[in-house]
Each structure stands twice: as C-alpha cells, then as structure tokens.
Amino acid sequence: MPKRLITITNLAELEQEELRVRRRIKKHEAELMLRVKKLPEEIVTSAIIRLVSGILEGNVLKSVVNFAKKVGENVLSGLFKDRD
Numbered sequence: 001m002p003k004r005l006i007t008i009t010n011l012a013e014l015e016q017e018e019l020r021v022r023r024r025i026k027k028h029e030a031e032l033m034l035r036v037k038k039l040p041e042e043i044v045t046s047a048i049i050r051l052v053s054g055i056l057e058g059n060v061l062k063s064v065v066n067f068a069k070k071v072g073e074n075v076l077s078g079l080f081k082d083r084d
Contacts, residue, residue, distance in 0.1 A: 040074050047071060 008014050047070040054062055 043070050
C-alpha cells in the first residue's frame with residue numbers, strides 16, 4: 001500500500017485524518033483477529049497430516065508425540081489468552 005503524504009493545515013483536517021487512521025487501524029486489527037482465530041485450525045490440520053504420514057512411513061511414535069505437542073501448545077495458548 002503506497003503511503004499518502006498529507007499536508008494538514010488546520011484542526012479540522014487533523015481530526016479528519018485522525019478518524020481515517022483510526023478506521024484503518026480497526027480494519028487491520030479485525031483482519032489480524034481473523035487470522036489468529038484461523039491459526040488453531042491450521043495447527044490441528046497440520047498435526048493430523050503429520051500423524052497420518054508418519055503412520056504410512058512407519059514413524060508412528062514420533063508422529064503421535066508431535067501431534068500431542070501441537071495440540072497441547074494450542075490448548076495452553078488458549079488458556080493463557082483468556083487471562084488477557
């Protein structure tokens with residue numbers, strides 16, 4: 001996104017620019033929250049794929065441990081996120 005250079009010459013222009021920046025920040029925050037909510041799904045999907053591929057390759061124990069680790073990290077991050 002190219003940056004706009006704006007010349008602010010009075011209070012009304014400053015207030016207008018402040019509102020524009022606040023709206024842009026809220027939009028970016030909403031996009032980030034959607035990405036954060038989608039991340040646990042991707043972690044579980046990745047862990048399942050690793051588990052299945054490990055079973056097919058014969059590395060069952062390693063795959064189970066990696067799966068448990070990823071799920072555990074997800075659960076723990078959810079617990080600490082609720083405290084904020």
